[in-house]
Each structure stands twice: as C-alpha cells, then as structure tokens.
Amino acid sequence: MEQLINEIKLKLIDALNLDGMTPEDIDDNAPLFGDEGLGLDSIDVLELIVLLERNYGIRLGNPQEGKQVFQSIAVMADYVNANRTK
Amino acid sequence: MLTIKKFATIPSGSDLTALYRAEVGDYPKFFKMDTACKLGFLLAERLAEEPRFTPREDRAVLMFSTCGSLCNDRHYEASVREFPSPSLFVYTLPNIITGEIAIRNKYEGETSAYVLERFEPETFVALVEQAFQDAVTESAVCGWVDVRADDDFTAFAFLVERGGTGMELNKETIYGTVNQ
Numbered sequence: 001m002e003q004l005i006n007e008i009k010l011k012l013i014d015a016l017n018l019d020g021m022t023p024e025d026i027d028d029n030a031p032l033f034g035d036e037g038l039g040l041d042s043i044d045v046l047e048l049i050v051l052l053e054r055n056y057g058i059r060l061g062n063p064q065e066g067k068q069v070f071q072s073i074a075v076m077a078d079y080v081n082a083n084r085t086k
Numbered sequence: 087m088l089t090i091k092k093f094a095t096i097p098s099g100s101d102l103t104a105l106y107r108a109e110v111g112d113y114p115k116f117f118k119m120d121t122a123c124k125l126g127f128l129l130a131e132r133l134a135e136e137p138r139f140t141p142r143e144d145r146a147v148l149m150f151s152t153c154g155s156l157c158n159d160r161h162y163e164a165s166v167r168e169f170p171s172p173s174l175f176v177y178t179l180p181n182i183i184t185g186e187i188a189i190r191n192k193y194e195g196e197t198s199a200y201v202l203e204r205f206e207p208e209t210f211v212a213l214v215e216q217a218f219q220d221a222v223t224e225s226a227v228c229g230w231v232d233v234r235a236d237d238d239f240t241a242f243a244f245l246v247e248r249g250g251t252g253m254e255l256n257k258e259t260i261y262g263t264v265n266q
Contacts, residue, residue, distance in 0.1 A: 016173045017161075018117040020103030025114065039115030043172045050169060
C-alpha cells in the first residue's frame with residue numbers, strides 16, 4: 001500500500017502541475033481540498049477523475065462518489081486498491 | 087502624497103520553490119500557481135506587515151507586466167494537444183496574480199492588472215496614483231512581474247502608502263529604487 005500511495009502522489013503532482021512539490025510534502029491523511037490541506041479546489045477534481053481513469057481504469061460517474069474518494073491520499077489509495085481494473 | 091514604504095525584488099532565474107520553502111512554507115497552494123503568481127505571491131510575502139491575515143479594505147493590489155499570462159498560456163496550449171488541463175487553464179488570465187495575493191493576505195481593496203507595451207515609470211506612477219483617488223485606499227502592493235519564460239523574468243514590487251515617511255513615489259524614485 002505504501003508503494004501505491006507514493007505512486008498516486010507522484011501522479012497527482014504531475015497531473016496538477018504542482019511544480020516543485022515532492023511526495024514528502026503531502027501528508028497521507030491530510031484533506032486534499034480546502035485551506036487545511038493541499039489547497040486543491042473544484043477545478044482540480046476533473047484532473048483527479050482523469051487520473052483515476054487513465055492510470056487505474058476507474059470511471060467515476062457520480063460526483064458525490066468523487067467527494068468521498070478524494071478526501072485524502074490514503075482514502076484514494078484504498079479506493080484504487082479495491083476498484084482498479086488495470 | 088504617496089510614499090514608498092517597502093521594496094522587494096526577485097532576481098531573474100531564482101529558484102522560486104527554494105525561496106518558498108525558506109521564506110514561507112505553509113501555503114501548499116503555492117505549488118499550483120504559475121510562475122507569475124509565484125513571483126507575485128513571494129513579493130507580497132516580503133512586503134507583508136504584522137498583524138498578518140487581518141481583512142482590510144484599505145489595501146489595494148496593482149500588478150503590471152508586458153507579457154501578461156503568456157508563459158502559462160504556452161503551457162496550457164501544449165496541454166491542449168493531449169488533455170486540456172483545467173489546473174493550467176485557471177492561470178491563463180493575467181489578473182489572477184492580484185487575486186492570489188489578495189486571497190492569501192485578505193486584502194479586500196481594489197485589485198487591478200495592467201498589461202503595458204513596456205515598463206514606463208510615468209505610467210506606473212500615474213496608475214498607482216489613480217488607485218488612491220477613492221476614499222478607501224490607504225496603501226497598495228504595486229508590482230512589476232514580467233515572465234518571459236519560467237526562468238527568465240523581471241519581478242519587483244513596492245508597498246506604497248498615503249502619507250508616510252518614505253521616499254515620495256514618482257518616476258525618479260521608481261527608476262532609482264529599481265536600478266539600485
């Protein structure tokens with residue numbers, strides 16, 4: 001799981017063009033959205049949806065599902081582990 | 087009379103991530119920003135005063151450039167060939183630099199972004215003075231952030247205030263401060 005978490009962090013940094021950020025900058029359990037965490041916003045959700053589909057074959061049809069899945073890197077990794085098709 | 091209270095500059099080619107880590111470090115949204123916004127953000131941090139993050143309507147933010155968001159526009163254009171990146175698209179407006187500074191610092195006064203043909207202190211001073219014509223503005227962060235490429239830019243900013251004891255804001259002091 002640790003390897004998957006690191007992989008997701010790297011893909012997230014690349015997808016969101018977080019130039020200069022490293023995986024160590026991202027707390028596994030910190031919220032991805034809002035001022036308390038990584039500072040992502042609704043615009044970034046689209047990038048995360050594409051990231052899941054491209055890399056893990058996961059299609060998120062329901063926006064509410066996205067809200068749950070993108071709580072934190074740790075939650076994302078659990079979801080990917082349970083639902084990936086590639 | 088308007089005076090210069092503080093001045094900040096960032097040399098072209100500086101490692102902006104290293105500056106952020108050394109001088110700020112607590113605002114992860116920095117990593118999302120394009121180069122122009124990173125520069126504006128870092129300049130505004132250097133000009134900031136205590137107490138921080140208290141909402142204030144009397145402070146304006148005015149930013150100037152010749153390039154606008156052209157550097158990031160090119161990054162966005164490159165992304166369009168594969169997947170148009172929303173996270174790059176949001177930085178394809180030159181005025182987002184003023185928004186990033188205002189949001190971070192809770193400056194709730196006027197925000198303006200000007201794209202000029204060249205750097206002219208006369209125009210710079212005239213537009214800053216114009217911002218002080220209302221009954222609210224008492225100070226302003228005024229910057230020239232011109233990003234030709236991610237590692238090739240001109241970036242400096244002034245904290246200007248009404249009254250004060252600093253040098254008077256005029257074209258000579260602008261020339262002198264920028265070239266010192």
